[in-house]
Amino acid sequence: MSKKNDRSKRKAAMAERPAASAARLDAAPAAPRVLTRDELIAELNHDLAKEYSALIQYVQHAAVITGPQYDAIAAELTVHSNEEHQHAISLSNQIDFLGGVPAVDVAQVRVSPSSKSMLELDLEGELDAIARYRERIAQAEALREYGLRRALEDILIIEEEHARDLQSALDR
Ligand SMILES: [Fe+2]
Ligand SMILES: [Fe+2]
Numbered sequence: 001m002s003k004k005n006d007r008s009k010r011k012a013a014m015a016e017r018p019a020a021s022a023a024r025l026d027a028a029p030a031a032p033r034v035l036t037r038d039e040l041i042a043e044l045n046h047d048l049a050k051e052y053s054a055l056i057q058y059v060q061h062a063a064v065i066t067g068p069q070y071d072a073i074a075a076e077l078t079v080h081s082n083e084e085h086q087h088a089i090s091l092s093n094q095i096d097f098l099g100g101v102p103a104v105d106v107a108q109v110r111v112s113p114s115s116k117s118m119l120e121l122d123l124e125g126e127l128d129a130i131a132r133y134r135e136r137i138a139q140a141e142a143l144r145e146y147g148l149r150r151a152l153e154d155i156l157i158i159e160e161e162h163a164r165d166l167q168s169a170l171d172r
Contacts, residue, residue, distance in 0.1 A: 035139050041100035043139070046107075047132055048091045053107035054125055055084035060111055061118045070115050073169035077122070080162050087155045094148050119170050126163040133159060
């Protein structure tokens with residue numbers, strides 16, 4: 001592949017990224033698909049697998065991120081990891097309360113040799129989590145699962161903090 005292609009691809013990716021991030025943080029939640037209880041349990045297990053991968057990803061990124069400009073966020077990534085662990089516990093309890101079995105699957109963990117890319121991958125994960133939990137809160141509400149809704153709201157507040165921490169470390 002030519003250098004020129006590489007450059008234009010990178011440019012296109014850079015142009016897309018901030019717009020996509022902003023759109024996803026500001027977007028009104030889409031009308032949720034109404035789920036059965038079993039479908040909601042399956043979605044929560046999918047969220048749980050992503051909490052496990054996020055906690056592993058933050059442990060790895062906190063250990064290997066380098067550069068004086070990333071000192072503060074490096075410490076913060078460990079805090080994020082602990083909070084993702086708490087989310088996994090909360091989701092597991094909620095799945096059990098709903099009559100499901102909490103899964104032990106781990107979604108894809110994303111690593112990079114570049115400190116900046118690590119933070120971009122972490123931010124993508126948080127924006128994905130924010131979109132998923134906004135949808136999940138509406139789905140819990142539709143099934144009148146108010147305790148679940150409250151637990152998901154508590155998780156969402158923390159994911160929004162995580163996204164803001166990463167955005168400020170990336171100067172966005
Ligand atoms: Fe989380
Ligand atoms: Fe998070």
